[in-house]
Amino acid sequence: MKSATSARTSVISRRQSASGSPTGRPFVGSSKFGALIEFARNLDLFETVSLLTLVLTVIFGFDHWLFHIVARICLLVFILWPRSLRTPVFWLALALTGAITIILTWELVDNHKYLLDYWLWVLFMVHLFAQPQRQLRIILFNARFFLCLTFLAASAQKLASPSYRSGEMFEYYLYVDPRFAAFGKLIGIDPSVGEAVKKRTMFLRSPFAEVQGNDIQIVGSNRARVAALMMTSWDASVQLAIGLLLLIRRQRTDQIAHILLLFFIFTTYIPAPVFGFGWILAVMGLTLAKDKFPKIGAAYLVSFFAILLYQLPWREWVLKS
Amino acid sequence: MNGSSDQPDHQLGFFRYSSRALIICMPIVALVIAARQVYLSNYHGLAVWKGGGMGMFASMDGQANRFAQLFITQSDGTRQPLTHLLRVQKDAIDNALNYPVRRNFLAVAKSIATIEWASSPERMPVVLIDSKGEPAGRASESYHMMAPFRPRSRDEKWKGNIQIEFWKMSYNPLTRTCHATLAQTFAFTPDEVQQ
């Protein structure tokens, strides 16, 4: 019988030996980014992906008490008994709870949370098999499938929507969505424009006001219009490109797709605070890139830090400045 | 895992000389902070639940049993209550109720003064309530309701004093009566609250 601590130690020592440095100090004697690449390359794929997914469930999980409790218990179980991460039951508990949560509140669950639950089921299946080769095939296939699905389905739904194609959606959000107010200010749209638009929409919503023809003029700004059109074309083209490039399954196209995906993660989640989505995209990207493109794998590792740091209240700072 | 892998360079400089300091440092800090909390809660009204003592569930007198009433007063002595507050103002009030010093209520008043307030067209009568909680007629006063209208522009001067009444509730289990006491009234002039 081994204790939790000794099991934990074995994980630690495995990571240390895997770091490839006899001194146990992986960062000595090489450039910092080189060391990071080396470090990323030597990570155990399944363990890293499992750990990153566990973090995701604990900090950006489903907003439901059942999932909160199960995710925390799973983290506690892992801390006390690290081997549990390799057991299918561990992932079954999380995946099943995620599925129950979705079924209970499916109209309210954001689309990207479904992605989290699919990924939990994928990890459950991966851990059902003992042969590493088979596990690898499952996880690589699913990571690619879900990245393609995410970006191609998103592009399809966007291109099929008239309010997206016309740039109406992004312009409207730049005015009324508080998440975009700070970003808007950064690109030169005065927050007072958004305030004025919001006030006018209140006339439409209030039962104590009747707007002639239910049609109301807003002030708006040309800059917002231009920004919205640029955001629309940038967003649709990047997403379509990532989805299509990953579909081709060639070394070169994959490399470009990863660079675009990294660009997407690093830029999108600054204005859009859906960190869980960024995290899961990064987990899938890392899964595909780790063994084939070590530099890109290291960049994905950095993206996790970036996503955590994007939670800084920079919007308030910008709006106050 | 044991400590054998720890290197001597882990040790923080100061504590290299005093191993006892490592052990008793935090207890001393905790005692100092607890003493400060007891002092502030006895002499400056700090809620016993906050500030680093151990007074959770030690007294009725916490934020839950304190409340504030806010008024804008005019030079003729009339005053109108602020009935709909913004989130940021509610947070500032919670903060001031936990530690009811003038400085904290001034922060509330400053936050009020950043907003332009609109009053309802009709006056609302003040209802008299008897000790059983039943309406027992109308009081002599009546007020307009005041609600936030829009952020005040910086060039516009704030007019009117802001008056904040700080109330406390107590409960007498023998008579089963709840009593509200006006603990203090804070008044702030336009100059004080001007940002």
Place this chain on the structure above:
Amino acid sequence: MSMAEPSQGNWARRFTLEALIKSTQQLELVQFVSLLTLFLAVTFPFDHWLFIITARVCLFLFLIFPIIIRKPAFWAALALSATVVTILEWATTDNHKYLLLYWLWVVVFCHAAVDPDQKRRVLVFNARFFLCFVFLAAVAQKLSSPSYRSGEMFEYFLYCDPRFTAFGKLVGIDPKVADAVQKILDFFKSPFSQVINNELLLPGTDRARIVALALTFWDISLQSLIGVLFLWRRTFTDKIAHLLLLFFVFTTYLPAPVFGFGWILAIWGLILAKDRFPKISAAYFISFPAILLYQLPWREWVLGMNS
């Protein structure tokens, strides 16, 4: 919770109490306490973006690079951000959050020590100190408060605090009483009502009065006993104190949703009990998942039940 290899055996046997006791004895104290403290910082953090982000980055670093949990700098980052947050919001920070702050610094000092024995001593001394401090300071503040001594406080909370409504229903106080009291109190707060003599008769019940007095007596005696018994430092008194502390942890955090406080008390109890009372330390071990399970929305279930 078993520590055995899955291949070694028989699942039924692995979950016996004996196996649990054995596995708790095999834990390495410093590592175990560090893990539980990190868990505490991540799941019950200070409610401020600075600490939340620091705790999440620390968790991420630990999972990617586990050895980092033994570095004093790792803990200093957490302790420093906790200190900054506490200084920024000291007047609104709950008392029990200060305990997390103190404890993070204790863990920094523990990892700063060179000698493994010294590390243990830092933990053991501070665990005992803070247990005595928490309970004795609480008792002192409670006894010095007239509204506590009279039973007024608990009775009032049984009526007015929504966290107690479900507990009140379980002990036979109709939630309608609490609703009526809360409604009547709004007359004080509204500028459009003037309560004659500022005095309102609450539609209370005798049962609430009795329950409040029982709660007051139970609470004060249990807390003073735990504090005093831990002060003694004898095996027998320690054992009783641990049993009482376990009773306190298992019962208090059911109605009172301050789970981080329960968690830190259980960590301290475990530190003191681990090498001396294997059965008690196994019970502390169980208290951690129990505290997590207490987050179930049982209050809504109780209040939703037809009486």
Place this chain on the structure above:
Amino acid sequence: MLCVPLVALVIVGRQIYLSTRYGLSTWKGGGMGMFAAADERSNRYAKVFLVDSDGNRDPLVQLSSEDFDVLNRALEYPTRENFLRAAKKIAQENWIPAYQRRPVLNVNSDGNPIGAGAKSYRVMSPSEIRSDTEERRANMEIQFWKISYEPRTRRLRASLAETFVFTPEERFRNDAERKSL
């Protein structure tokens, strides 16, 4: 290996179907339509009225956060069943006219108020003193509105997507069934 992808495809298909046929928000339901259309909760709203037998309508204005939770669910997936659930939840409160009648403000298309209109409403707010009379007999009307934006003319347009009327029998059906048991 294929089973999770297959489930994902089925769910995406279902989401697209529900979104195009039944108005499910593109942000919800398991598709990938986040930021795909300006048609979700921030552009959708509901006006809730009690309508008495004479046809007089009074708006319910102070909905609780629980009421909003159920109503928001209906706004994300605007089916009659979901609005009925919201109506049942809202009807659990006892709505009474809280203030004097307030005239409806007329606003021109430039967004400027141009005076009080002929219509006026009573402001209904929840009260704990249950009368069990008038308001329980009134119908509840929930108007489901959508806002769209025309970037060329910079005009916001609100359109009444659907009006749901729920009779007291519908709203209190479960209560009545429970009582009869």
